[in-house]
Amino acid sequence: MSERPNRYSAVAITLHWLIALAILSMIPMGLWMSDAINDPAQQALAYRVFQIHKSVGFLILTLTVLRVLWRLSHPVPALPLEMKGWEQFAARATHVAFYALMIAMPLTGWVYVSSGWAVTTDHPLAVATSWFGLFGIPHIGFVEHAAEVARRNIAFASMGAHTFMAWGAVVLVALHVGAALKHQFLNRDGVLAHMVPVFKHVDGPTAAEPKASTKWAERMAGLGLIAVLAVAGAIAARPAPMTEGPAKAPVAASAPQDADVVAGTAQAWTIDKAQSNIAFSGTHSGAPFTGTFGEWDAKVWFDPADLAGSKAVVTISTASGKTGDATKDGSLGGAEWFDPATYPTARFEADSFTALGGNRFEARGTLRIKSMTVPVVLPFTFNEASGVATVEGKVELDRTAFDLGMASDAAGSWVSKAIEVTIKVRAERAS
Known part of the structure; x- marks a missing residue:
């Protein structure tokens, strides 16, 4: 078995802080734009923020996938031995929950924009998606082309799940930051040095690698937490029955063809x-x-x-x-x-x-x-x-x-x- 490192690798640290900054920017954006988008005085800015929000979401999804792949192929620092068993379990389960959240939230956002339905107005709203205006990102085909009623239900469910998980992210961030500060300034065990190179590493006994059964329990606990949030949000956001259908555009049987041009007699x-x-x-x-x-x-x-x-x-x-x-x-x-x-x-x-x-x-x-x-x-x-x-x-x-x-x-x-x-x-x- 290879020796566990004293801190995360430079790649892992870089990905961690890039994702952290992106998430911290997303939370206030999401809270503000959900109300501002319906205010005519702020609509133009809210629309631009919404496009940035989508772009940052896809950035988080990409960076998270890279980080998961990196973590699976690189050992991580061991936790201090003095951490109680339940603390170690909670720490590892929280990490799994974070990874699940950073993948599930962008995916539910992608499902929502693919539905072409605005839950704030309960009305169709087809808006294309691009990454920072540089190139287009296709919508999810089976969602985009679903029946109208299905798209409406998908929009409400995905946005409900997205919203509940956003509040879950706020709680997890608060717990994560609080635990890191506790370990650094109260326990003084050097855990924060694993991810912040400016802090000095503290040598000391470390906890043994958990059993395989414990690892699976930690993973299931983290994934279960996010699943509960997503399902609860989807159920809570069920839309009211449609009282009348949205405006329907005329449908042509087939596209008209351009006829041959008959020339004029002038110059x-x-x-x-x-x-x-x-x-x-x-x-x-x-x-x-x-x-x-x-x-x-x-x-x-x-x-x-x-x-x-x-x-x-x-x-x-x-x-x-x-x-x-x-x-x-x-x-x-x-x-x-x-x-x-x-x-x-x-x-x-x-x-x-x-x-x-x-x-x-x-x-x-x-x-x-x-x-x-x-x-x-x-x-x-x-x-x-x-x-x-x-x-x-x-x-x-x-x-x-x-x-x-x-x-x-x-x-x-x-x-x-x-x-x-x-x-x-x-x-x-x-x-």
Whole structure:
């Protein structure tokens, strides 16, 4: 049997304190944001804190898995011999409980966000998950795609378990810190030096390795404590029966296909994609956001002297809509928003143009997003010099008319109903 070390390894110490700092930051975040998220004055900040909370949770989960693997492959310091048997049992069981808690809490949080349901409002709320905005984290498939009633029940149960375990974490942290300080300043047995290198190690007899049966009893006690907290929380958080179902978005039998384009008779133009863009903007939790569509195609025939023969058809890849925020972009790609898997393109077609005076014009047509086709009037300016035209236009759209975000946010409490779309186009006369 290998000799037990005097203190934990540098890797174990580093992981311990990283996880400790993360947990200590999570508790006040969770307590504050659960109330602030429903306060319009604090909603924008609470949303950002919620995203940080999720990211830190996944960090804790990853670090804990690494720490468990490290501990299984590296011996740990023995406890002092003068510790009573029940103290040794409690110390080891508490360590197991901590490990279980640091894995179970992030997992229940992951289940909750995967459900797409907000327990505070008892309403669907589909929000994508990203890790500190750097990359998306997929939701748990069987939870995300479960039936509506099942997702609601899962959301309440997982959040109830998450909340009870959070309070359990507060108690365990208090006990852990209290025990460490007791050993350092009352018992003076050097236990704290195992994890804090600045403290001096105290030589003395150490307790023998517990029997295998005792080890299993310690593990079961620690795991049982967390299981009781989780089950109690899940039961206590059972939702009331649904009195009415959430708003349901229209469902199309199949995605419409883009028809072949019938050319206009006016002057044809070739779009310079590098010098052109289609952008959108709105507000989320009271804070402005902007985005662009990276992939689109436009066929334009336009002549101020031949408005009757003018026409424009723009096809946009819905999957290319990006805001630069991984969480928002993940939500845009969900079934509740653009749903690119079912509706890969949006289409604007204008075949009626009106001169408004000077360089100002108006294009009338239809915009199809998902299964919804809505009449749209797009005011724009047209300027031409040496066969090169610049076009700028702006239109405000009501996202609810296009079945965007209707299950989670039909009222516009989170994402503004009004979404502004701007176009800037540079084009050359086609030969």
